[in-house]
Amino acid sequence: MTRAEILQEVLGILKKYKGRGADRTTLTESTSLADELDIDSARMVDIVLDLEGKFGISIDDSSLTKLRSIGDLADLVEQVTKQQKGA
Amino acid sequence: MPRVVITGLGVIAPNANSVSEFDQVLRDGKSGISFQPRMKELGMSCQVAGVPKSDPALLEATFLERTLHVANSAMVYAGLSAIECWRDAGFVYQSDVKGPVDWETGAIIGSGMAGIDTIAEHLVPMTASGQVRRLGSAMPEQYMASAPSAFVGGLLGLGGVVTTVSSACATGTEAILHAYEMIRAGHIQRVLSGSTEGASVYSWAGFDAMRVCCRVHNDSPEKSSRPMSASAAGFVPAAGAGVLMLESLDSALARGTRIYAEVLGGKINSGGQRGGGSITACNPEGAQRCIRQAVAAAGVSPDAVDYINAHLTGTIADPREINNLICALELKPESFPYINSTKSMIGHALGASGAIECIASILQLHGAYVHPSINCEDIHPQLEPIRAHIPSTCTPAAISTAMKVSFGFGDVNACILFSKWKN
Numbered sequence: 001m002t003r004a005e006i007l008q009e010v011l012g013i014l015k016k017y018k019g020r021g022a023d024r025t026t027l028t029e030s031t032s033l034a035d036e037l038d039i040d041s042a043r044m045v046d047i048v049l050d051l052e053g054k055f056g057i058s059i060d061d062s063s064l065t066k067l068r069s070i071g072d073l074a075d076l077v078e079q080v081t082k083q084q085k086g087a
Numbered sequence: 088m089p090r091v092v093i094t095g096l097g098v099i100a101p102n103a104n105s106v107s108e109f110d111q112v113l114r115d116g117k118s119g120i121s122f123q124p125r126m127k128e129l130g131m132s133c134q135v136a137g138v139p140k141s142d143p144a145l146l147e148a149t150f151l152e153r154t155l156h157v158a159n160s161a162m163v164y165a166g167l168s169a170i171e172c173w174r175d176a177g178f179v180y181q182s183d184v185k186g187p188v189d190w191e192t193g194a195i196i197g198s199g200m201a202g203i204d205t206i207a208e209h210l211v212p213m214t215a216s217g218q219v220r221r222l223g224s225a226m227p228e229q230y231m232a233s234a235p236s237a238f239v240g241g242l243l244g245l246g247g248v249v250t251t252v253s254s255a256c257a258t259g260t261e262a263i264l265h266a267y268e269m270i271r272a273g274h275i276q277r278v279l280s281g282s283t284e285g286a287s288v289y290s291w292a293g294f295d296a297m298r299v300c301c302r303v304h305n306d307s308p309e310k311s312s313r314p315m316s317a318s319a320a321g322f323v324p325a326a327g328a329g330v331l332m333l334e335s336l337d338s339a340l341a342r343g344t345r346i347y348a349e350v351l352g353g354k355i356n357s358g359g360q361r362g363g364g365s366i367t368a369c370n371p372e373g374a375q376r377c378i379r380q381a382v383a384a385a386g387v388s389p390d391a392v393d394y395i396n397a398h399l400t401g402t403i404a405d406p407r408e409i410n411n412l413i414c415a416l417e418l419k420p421e422s423f424p425y426i427n428s429t430k431s432m433i434g435h436a437l438g439a440s441g442a443i444e445c446i447a448s449i450l451q452l453h454g455a456y457v458h459p460s461i462n463c464e465d466i467h468p469q470l471e472p473i474r475a476h477i478p479s480t481c482t483p484a485a486i487s488t489a490m491k492v493s494f495g496f497g498d499v500n501a502c503i504l505f506s507k508w509k510n
Contacts, residue, residue, distance in 0.1 A: 015152070016152050017153050018151070018152075018153060019151065019153065020182070020183050020184055021183060021184065021185060022183075024183075038185070043153075045223060045224040046224050046225070049221060
């Protein structure tokens with residue numbers, strides 16, 4: 001899966017977590033999950049569960065606190081997929 | 088002490104998804120009770136209920152997609168009602184704009200068992216099957232007792248008291264009285280107050296097991312809720328929410344907003360589960376004291392009450408309730424006020440009933456009518472002396488003082504009086 005394909009899937013997942021005002025934000029890899037999409041730390045748990053389901057991977061809970069931007073989510077998926085599937 | 092008025096209303100009921108719809112169906116005597124296939128599948132004896140009709144367009148226009156993922160039915164009903172009430176009171180809500188904190192408004196939104204669908208359908212099965220990790224982040228916010236008020240507080244940015252009260256079927260009326268007392272004491276200017284109850288077979292199953300729900304009208308749902316009828320056969324469970332904006336008169340006048348009614352006062356008490364009372368039955372002395380003291384607190388004489396929205400659920404307790412009202416008000420049958428049961432159309436919305444029925448009371452005061460009490464053509468023989476005071480059709484009436492009574496498990500009682508607002 002290419003980086004662009006991963007990003008597309010990540011954006012699809014984020015659609016149902018975006019908060020107030022997020023529709024007026026242009027989404028890029030540097031978009032802040034908390035400040036621009038109004039996603040709090042509790043909801044990161046749900047996003048990670050969705051990523052696990054979508055990509056068939058298992059994400060360690062320690063990753064949760066490091067996720068700040070859309071790019072961070074894509075990085076995490078790339079990295080874990082490589083580790084767990086060798087792709 | 089500040090006078091307290093009502094400046095906004097919001098409702099989700101089995102027969103209406105807005106206050107204007109509710110006003111119309113009350114006048115029309117339209118039942119919102121329907122057959123529930125799920126209750127039949129589960130082998131419940133009662134297979135009818137009053138369930139609000141889901142309106143996807145209303146949900147989409149009111150909530151963000153992410154909000155609906157983390158809200159059970161009691162929270163959604165409370166949210167819809169609160170937002171309608173907020174707007175009705177002249178405030179602005181936009182689903183995609185996070186407004187500022189309103190430090191002068193709070194929320195006291197009660198519930199009987201708001202999170203039971205979350206607990207029964209998600210928390211318990213997933214925990215029991217070892218899937219705790221996959222529960223996600225949104226369980227506690229849906230099953231905590233204060234879920235309805237917390238949900239409303241977040242939607243509207245409320246910075247005053249945000250809490251949930253619970254006193255079984257007296258919850259809604261009690262919540263409104265707590266809001267009244269807080270404003271009277273000068274603690275706050277405005278409180279969104281009321282109650283909500285989710286639509287869940289897991290809530291209704293317990294009552295079905297008690298044999299207190301109607302089981303003889305599964306093929307004629309609209310006939311099943313029969314308060315004051317000789318053929319009443321138990322209550323019909325229901326769901327929904329009602330929210331009222333209680334506001335100090337000074338604040339309402341300063342904002343120049345429309346006023347529906349004034350809260351005159353009320354009383355909350357318990358019969359102590361003595362003198363014939365128990366956790367499921369009412370001590371008549373407690374109920375009568377509650378009504379008498381509510382009238383005194385309102386500063387009116389009993390004969391000034393010209394309309395009663397009774398608790399009347401369609402069980403064997405109906406004649407006892409009427410007797411308590413007659414004894415407490417010390418009125419002869421011929422001078423008894425108009426009386427009806429909103430539950431005849433919507434069933435018993437448990438913790439939400441008090442608030443929904445307070446809204447019905449205020450709509451009747453405001454619109455100068457008394458709604459029909461349906462399904463009591465065959466009136467209970469003990470109630471024959473007051474038959475003339477129970478409207479069978481919508482009756483134009485210039486009522487000016489309304490009383491709402493609610494009674495609940497725990498032998499708890501609540502009574503509130505409203506007066507029509509005259510400019």
